[in-house]
Amino acid sequence: MLCDLTVPASLDRLRPALDEAVTACSEGRARDEQFRWTLRTVLREALANAIVHGAGADPARSVRVVAASRPEGVRVTVEDPGEGYEPEEAVHPGSAGGRERSRGRGLLLVRALADEVEIGPRGRSISFVVRGR
Amino acid sequence: MSFGIEVEGSVAVVVVREELVVENRSDFKDRVLERLDEGRRKFLVDFTAARYIDSAGLGELVSVARTVREKGGELRICGLGEDLRTLFELTRLDSLFEIADDRGSALDDF
Numbered sequence: 001m002l003c004d005l006t007v008p009a010s011l012d013r014l015r016p017a018l019d020e021a022v023t024a025c026s027e028g029r030a031r032d033e034q035f036r037w038t039l040r041t042v043l044r045e046a047l048a049n050a051i052v053h054g055a056g057a058d059p060a061r062s063v064r065v066v067a068a069s070r071p072e073g074v075r076v077t078v079e080d081p082g083e084g085y086e087p088e089e090a091v092h093p094g095s096a097g098g099r100e101r102s103r104g105r106g107l108l109l110v111r112a113l114a115d116e117v118e119i120g121p122r123g124r125s126i127s128f129v130v131r132g133r
Numbered sequence: 134m135s136f137g138i139e140v141e142g143s144v145a146v147v148v149v150r151e152e153l154v155v156e157n158r159s160d161f162k163d164r165v166l167e168r169l170d171e172g173r174r175k176f177l178v179d180f181t182a183a184r185y186i187d188s189a190g191l192g193e194l195v196s197v198a199r200t201v202r203e204k205g206g207e208l209r210i211c212g213l214g215e216d217l218r219t220l221f222e223l224t225r226l227d228s229l230f231e232i233a234d235d236r237g238s239a240l241d242d243f
Binding site for chain 1: 155156185187188189191223
């Protein structure tokens with residue numbers, strides 16, 4: 001286990017949680033800038049989505065970040081307490097006519113940058129793997 | 134302040150000092166819309182000093198650019214480093230915005 005964080009669902013807690021998780025997950029990979037950048041980018045999207053959309057940015061609620069080292073890389077899971085959604089309902093902002101949408105790019109970035117992505121039932125959790133060099 | 138505004142002739146240059154992310158995107162929007170209300174119509178968002186933009190920041194850029202366009206103006210971008218350019222390309226926003234390598238060339242052409 002690299003980290004197991006319970007984070008109050010407040011935007012001002014996003015950066016501290018991100019810093020703590022990325023530092024914990026980068027142990028032994030301090031010089032792998034690409035790994036750190038990819039992990040930070042993907043985790044920021046997952047965490048911001050969980051805080052804002054999953055928990056309604058309500059500090060009384062919390063989201064959880066669990067990370068572990070696996071043979072295939074670092075696997076991170078972010079869980080939120082929200083009502084959930086059907087991932088298929090999300091509109092691809094890169095699709096025809098979708099570029100000018102102001103929302104929906106987070107999952108697109110996660111899928112593009114992470115090596116594996118798994119979305120839990122009703123979108124209440126997301127797991128991803130980031131491989132190092 | 135996360136953002137600075139520098140006026141270069143007819144262009145309001147919005148300098149992103151560190152990052153444009155979910156935590157500060159409203160501030161970015163407010164800074165641009167203040168200048169839009171003052172009558173500015175040309176905006177250049179300079180990312181030279183920035184190291185990060187997230188999907189919420191990208192969405193805010195799209196939204197603000199649309200508002201500027203509806204008022205008869207234009208919002209362009211310059212100074213994307215390699216990592217930021219990757220994010221624009223992955224979200225296909227590199228084809229939505231006019232993007233210059235640096236501020237000088239952006240202003241020459243605006």
